Amino acid sequence: MLSRKEFFRLAAGAGLLLTAGCASTGGANTSSEGSAGVVRRSALALPEPFRVPLPVPPVLKPVRSDDSTDYYSVTQQAVRRSLLPGVQTEIWGYNGIFPGPTLSSVRGRRVVVTHRNALPAPTVVHLHGGRTPAEHDGYPTDTIAPAGSRDYVYPLDQPAATLWYHYHRMDFTGPQVYRGLAGFHTHRDDHELSLDLPSGQRDVPLMITDRSFRADGSFDYPSLDPSLLDTPGVTSDAASGVLGDCILVNGVPWPVLEVSNTRYRFRILNASNARRYELALDPARTPFVQIGSDQGLLCAPVAHQTLPVAQAERFDVVIDFSAYSVGDRITLRNLSGSGSTADVLRFVVTSKAADHSVIPAKLADLPVLRPSDAVVTRDLVFARGASMRGMAMWTINGQPFDPNRIDVFARLGTVERWRVRAQNVEHPIHVHLAAFQALSVDGGVPAVGWKDTVNLDSGGRADLLLRFDRYPGRYVFHCHNLEHEDMMMMGNIQVG
């Protein structure tokens, strides 16, 4: 728990009084905690933080393998689980768990996943960060009907990276990811395996999400019923982003991880619908040493005191717990949260152990893209649009998503320069297929590495160099605030 002093400091900073475990006052209020959207207060008492051990999602075993390919089988189903003590929550999960099972692959071997849909709604699966042929990328209208199934084929001819898979159907991604349809896919390659990075039990994926709960334990996701929406021209609470008051890591509220006084690798993924985090260690006796970004290792490690993590971004970091003593408790805090959302996870150093891991000064040889590589420059503005039939909408260059309109024609094998800008509120922008390097983001120059999602503050800008290679076909790019995505903030790219 927060000390009283910390509690009052946080509460004063946020201008409202609330704490972990306090019950709902009912209805949404207008606090946005540094993220587009509105916090919904849970209608039941949230559990005390730091009581439950951090679970690690099970790694899925192939059902069979041949010379070139590993075959997996996943069933998407609705299941009741106990996420909070004393109540049951219906989740929609891959193999009935949230997060879904972790897929694990090595470059050079193809992955085929058979997805069976045992849900009462159509589904689409997208491998976020995967460089995937268009017909297997999970185009938002390319659905699997209830009781149906299909194979997704992933060549995964790309560097080691922390990828993730999630629901991606047009107009419904927000509610279904909220119900639990998200999982990790960790991809490795020979180069990464030749490094002595922390591994095994010391290589831990952390999926951070925020949720709110109704009194009966069910997830409290607002319906997008037009009667709940504001007057034309004003975005509704739901359409600007759904923020929860309970922080879950790997599906569990504010868990605890026991560690030895050694280096650990954490693959941090923000799988929240609309919440951004600013992560910090408390006490901060050691930095986060970032070794990787969305699509793989950086050229060189970068130390950070705090980590700003937007939706869908991945930060691959090493924390060296030798800076602490046995018995120390270290809290992973969210500096942009308040009250219950200011805490994320706790580490407790419980043992001493030998550590043979190394963080090399040079992590990877990456080609560095230059502006002169670009064959075309595009300017893309992400903004709130006018409302349609009372529904708030989000647009790119003034246009809401139309699956039948191509917004960008990109030539296969070329580099493009995209200058993107966020109006009104912040937008995390994600591009399928084409990994990119950022020349600048909100005025800063980021570390060199491949990314697929870039966070823009309200009024922010980024200058990106994207490489379109491998596969022709139709792909999407969109805002990864899932409520903005569902409310049309998406465009089509035809690669050919």
Ligand code: C2O
């Ligand atoms: Cu993670 Cu198109 O999405």
Ligand code: CU
């Ligand atoms: Cu994606």
Ligand code: CU
């Ligand atoms: Cu957005």
